[in-house]
Amino acid sequence: MGYGIAGSAWLGARPLFRDIALSLDPGWTCLLGASGAGKSTILRLLAGLPTGAHFEGQVTAPRRVAWMAQQDLLQERSSLLGNVLLGQRLAGLPADAVRARELLASVGLGGQEARLPGSLSGGQRQRVALARALMAEAPLALLDEPFSALDAGTRRRMQDLALERLAGVAVLMVTHDPMEALRLGDRIWLLEEGALRPVTLPDGRVPRSLPSLAAAAEELMTRLVT
Template sequence: MTPAPDLTFSGTATINGVTLFAPLTLTIGAGAWTCLLGGSGVGKTTVLRLIAGLETGAEFSGQIAASDGQSVPDRVAYMAQDDLLLPWATVVQNVSLGARLRGEVVDLDRRDRLIERMRLQDHMAKKPAELSGGQRQRVALARTLMEDRPIVLLDEPFSALDARTRADMQDLAAEALQGRTVLLVTHDPAEAARLGQSITVMTQLGLTPCDPPKAPAPRHVDDLETLETQGALLKLLREAA
């Protein structure tokens, strides 16, 4: 994997001439977790998809650049809110999907290490319908890591999970994605307060930063500073509504 760069997203987007979000500049730190919060419809997912080089339906005017000057989309792994697993494929087939679609030889040792890291070694031959929600999300995370990209974009990947499974997945993702440049879009102030090393609230008018807790992530849910950050984020979100 190449070193994880800083990213800068700067610009505005419109849909059919209507402003989706006003001119903004978002800096995403190298090797750190940046959390982006905001209400529905402010353009958070559009920002992710623009960085990934995916279709958005919006007209973007601006620039997306990495600090090392290299192409950004070529170095992105994207994990959506839905696990998007192929229902007819097994765990091992879903984890190695990217390489298979590109016609590349699958690194079997790496695949099996990731599956073990996600505690899925007893489920390798199962299909998605045979897995729990948390197990499916771990398969999706393993598939994301299998791409071995320095930039990882996460679009509310844990929001559909119960509270305990969500916390477990947050811990696992924080450990597994160390050293990567991560942008996490979330609606959950508690999730951002646990994971964010940089936290920003997005509205149609721009961005408002929020100081993250000083403790290293993932933070304890009942830590006082984590709770204070959670409260500050909820206040910002309510004021923006």
């Protein structure tokens, strides 16, 4: 059985979403919508984290998930290596320092394992957070704007890295970038007016070529701003 969420949520008296049903099968599911629509609430519910919202419904998720929040949530007193290993340590698993170093190298921070987060740029911090999420090797990955702090070239490389490392995993990614969703998504949903609405996918296999996505991205952006 796949993972997913079904139900309704309110923030105080304001409904966030009503009677949604989101199934998460292996591959990338991308979720777009205006700020405050409830996208991050859905991720946090799947992760078993507090949301501040009242939810009525059912959540189906594995015991272990890979989680990457909007904020990098790095531990400032811990080294980059320690941050990547944090999830394993909290889960009581043996710390695989060899794999953690390899992941840091894959995000462009090889040889910098001893640095502290305070010495990093915003984009570097986000890459450490991505390495930590990839370290989890969980069957469900929840990514909240995972590439938002990266320059265009680095964003493309990290997208491709995540696609490679999360092959076979059920991924739910929140993004505000229609082009990113169209490039990476096996399924795309738009959360608007409290409902989930499917987005028709362009032709081509993931990752799709950017030039072929321009018309679809413009149409999706029109839906987002109206």
